[in-house]
Amino acid sequence: FTTFMTKLSAAVHTESSGWQVSVDTYSGSASWDGGIFKVGDLAPVVDAFFIMAYDMASGNNSQQAGPNAPLNGWTYNDTNSVQQYLTKAPASKVILGVPYYGRKWSTRGTAPNDFVTSGSQADTYDSILSELSCAQQLRHSWDPVGQVPWMSWWSPQTNDPCGGNYGSWRELYYDDPTSLGLKYDLVNASNLRGTGIWALGYDGASKDLWRILSARFTGGSTQFYFAEGFTGGGFTETLSLLMPNQGGVATIDYYLTDRTLTQSATLTAGKVTTVDVNAAVGANKEVSARVTLPGPGMAQRDIHFNTNWVGSTRVVGVTSPATEWNFAEGSTDPAFSEFLTLQNPNPTPTAVELDYFTDRGDHPVKTLTVPANSRATVIVFLGDLSNKTNCIPSAAGANCGVGRGLLGVSVRVKSALPIVAERPFYVNGHDFGAGPIRDGHDAFGATAAATQWNFAEGTTLPGFYEYLTLQNPGSTAASVQLTYVDFVGRATVKSLTVDAHSRSTVLVFDSTNGVGRNVQGVSVQVNSNQPILAERPMYMVWNFGTGTVAGANVIVGARTFGQLVEFPAASTLNGDNAYLTVQNAGGVPAHVTATYYAASGPIVKTLVVPAGTRHTILVFNATEGAGPGYGPLPILVDSDQPVLIESPSYSSNPSTYGAVDTVGYPAVRS
Structure with missing residues (x-):
């Protein structure tokens, strides 16, 4: 066969240099050289291999029902197949074939991979959707190893609504948007030539499979990742999706501790689409998410909780995983409960290292493995200050944390494969004084240390407790300068040293290294002679005019300023107090235009922020804001000078109670 393909390729390429020759090969063809397809010998003479990575169930075990195209496990699977091909052919010549069909059997019962009592039958995706609507005693399941869905149902001997009349249990293993998305992730992660489908038309009129194909391979899409998420009792999680200039269909991949699933959401240009995560994944789930928009836009996640903790968190997703995440803020004092959530969107497990830095100078290191396409939660307040290999992140025996009693804890998260890391942090009824x-x-971690960090928001009015947490991950002490600028442009400069492999906490409301009390609005620029990390946690008990808010928020410092930023979903509904804080650190006044996209039409306001000052916009006030009664309210802010803008918001409403803050996301001009 190799000789034949050598001659055929030569003849085809001689006829036209633009013509290409591909060969269809089996999933296991690259695992040995004893078959008809000697992949290593064929690689130099063909343009591409189309791996027929399906119909693997019979080869894996002909006596049991199983995945038609497993991602992992068994003898034959997609991951092994790709790895084997890449040892004998360049990635640019490998096409991973995926099935638009599944395999079904009569079985003894409904157990996973139950023993079969008949041979298998192919079932196209279009026919599978019909089975879903007619089957009796239908049960949906997920194969956590093969990473594919499967289902079981009863087929009566007569009057079967699906027409089978088998008089037995039936099991079907197949691929859906979620499992195909994972296979496409393998294609992209391995930098393969692409993917192929067997066969076009097997999906009928459904658009589900085409949407996931478009989401993974169409250029111009934007992705946002969220490591944290929880749908337990008292927790409500939503995603706010916005594409300012175009509509389309967004794809949301949810990563649970034992499986993944995929959802679609239709977006209208300039309008916020709200996704109910609780409804999408069910109750009591730890969940991470990846949102793929078909064009420029942004995705925001809000979590509201009313349990032992009462409040809200809000973040805009990060646009890519990374192999390093740094968190300057953290504490395991009994007043707080700190966690780390780690999202692994890769098709293979990854090793993760947690390097802790305490204000006492401790530097314990813990390692763990996060499974493929899943998330893990690290309980930081469980554990001790010793190094640990293969630590347990949560549940019984959890020891990936550092234990209770540490007032200041920073952590650097490093991984073999790119992941996403967040740090949820809760206050256990602590009284800071008000x-x-x-x-x-x-907050998401910062992906690298830097010598400058900027914060637009800040106040030391009574009832507010603003801090700066500074982490020095390096081996040299850092000389740090803090430049505070208030709303009239008055600057206050403080200096301190952050020891190597340590962290320090600055009380901004104290005059030692801060500005002291009763400063209505203050921004700060952090400069260091060594790369460091900086965050600004803030706690408050304050009545904003609609009721007292006992809240907490945090921001990782910004390294750059921008001229066009957006916020997807502010609110000025009754009880919601939204602000914009604008920091102009430059030497030229900034002319700022804020456009509020209300349902009734855009509301445009202009203002000037003098050089070297910061300014607060009351979004709920019609002078510079949209005024009361709007939500969700997208905001676009345009400046003729580089500025930094945050959007702190305080809600006294029971359903959205608490304090949140986000930094403006860079927008794309229409």
Whole structure:
């Protein structure tokens, strides 16, 4: 066969250099050289291999029902097949074939991979959708190893509504948007030539499979990742999706501890689409998410909680995984409960290292493995200060954390494969001086240390407790300068040293390294002679005019300023107090235009922020804001000078109670 293909390829390429020759090969063809397809010998003479990575069930075990195209496990699976081909052919010549059909059997019962009593039958995706609507005693399941869906149902001997009349249990293993998305992730992660389908038309009129194909391979899409998420009792999680200039269909991949699933959401240009995560994944789930928009836009996640903790968190997703995430803020004092959530969107497990830095100088290191296409939760307040290999992140025996009693804890998360890391942090009723707080805050880590960090928001009015947490991951002490600028442009400069492999906490409301009390609005620029990390946690008990908010929020410092930023879903509904804080650190006044996209039409306001000052916009006030009664309210802010803009918001409403803050996301001009 190799000789034949050598001659055929030569003849075809001689006829036209633009013509290409591909060969269809089996999933296991690259695992040995004893068959008809000697992949290593064929690689130099063909343009591509189309791996027929399906119909693997019989080869894996002909006596049991099983995945038609498993991602992992068994003898034959997609992951092994790709790895084997890449040892004998360049990735640019490998096409991973995927099935638009499944395999079904009569079985003894309904157990996973139950023993079969008949041979298998192919079932196209279009026919599978019909089975879903007619089958009796239908049960949906997920194969956590093969990473595919499967279902079982009873087929009566007569009057079967699906027409089978088998008089037995039936099991069907197939591929859906979720499992195909995972296979496409393998294609992209391995930098393969692409994917192929057997066969076009097997999906009938359904658009589900085409949407996931478009989401994974169409250029111009935007992705947002969220590591944290929980749908337990008292927790409500939503995603706010916005595409300012075009509509389309967004794809949302949810990563649970034992499986993944995929959902679609239709977006209208300039309108916020709200996705109910609780309804999508069910109750009591730890969940991460990846949102794929078909064009420029943004995705925001809000979590509201009313349990032992009462409050809200809000973040805009990060646009890519990374192999390093740094968190300057953290504490395992009994007043707080700190967690790390780690999302692994890769088709293979990854090793993760947690390097902790405490204000006492401790530096324990813990390692763990996060399974493929899943998420893990690390309970930071469980464990001790010793190094641990293969630590347990949560549940019984959890020891990936550092234990209770550490007032200041920073952590650097490093991984073999790119992951996403967040740090949920809750206040356990602690009183900072103005009343107990049970709110929480959440942040993504910074992907690298830097010598400058900027914060637009800040206040030291009574009832507000603003801090800066500074982490020095390096081996040299850092000399740090803090430049505070208030709303009239008055600057206050403080200096301190952050020891190597340590962290320090600055009380902004104290005059030692801060500005002291009763400064209505203050921004800060952090400069260091060594790369460091900086965050700004803030706690408050304050009546904003609609009721007292006992809240908490946090922001990782910004390294750059921008001229066009957006916020997807502010609110000025009754009880919601939204602000914009604008920091102009430059030497030229900034002319700012804020456009509020209300349902009734855009509301445009202009203002000037003098050079070297910061300014607060009351979004709920019609002078510079949209005024009361709007939500969800997208905001676009345009400036003729580089500025930094945050959007702190405080809600006294029971359903959205708490304090949140986000930094403006860079927008694309229409």
